[in-house]
Amino acid sequence: MLVxxxxxxxxxxxxxxxxxxxxxxxxxxxxxxxxxxxxxxxSLFLFCGTRNDRFKGLYWDGEGF
Structure with missing residues (x-):
């Protein structure tokens, strides 16, 4: 999904x-x-891991994450 x-x-x-x-x-x-x-x-929540070039996002669009 693109936000x-x-x-x-x-x-x-x-x-x-x-x-x-x-x-x-x-x-x-x-x-x-x-x-x-x-x-x-x-709201969009962005999480970063141990590598600074990788992110994971969590966003509720009204139908699912």
Whole structure:
């Protein structure tokens, strides 16, 4: 899925190293537990791993992640 970068209200970059092998449920748990943010609030969450040239994004488009 390609995200229209002008559509989300907020873009959050999760600082620190995240295990990018985690799936949707694992990344959603990181956001909900550590940052107490609403996953369904039209926000894009970007996670970076150990390599600084790789990102994984989590975005709810109204139908799924």
């Amino acid at each position: 229209n970068w002008t559509q989300p209200k907020h873009v959050f970059i999760v600082c620190g190293k995240t295990d990018l092998r985690k799936g949707i449920e694992g990344l959603a748990a990181v956001v909900a537990e550590n940052y107490d943010l609403d996953l369904f609030d039209d």
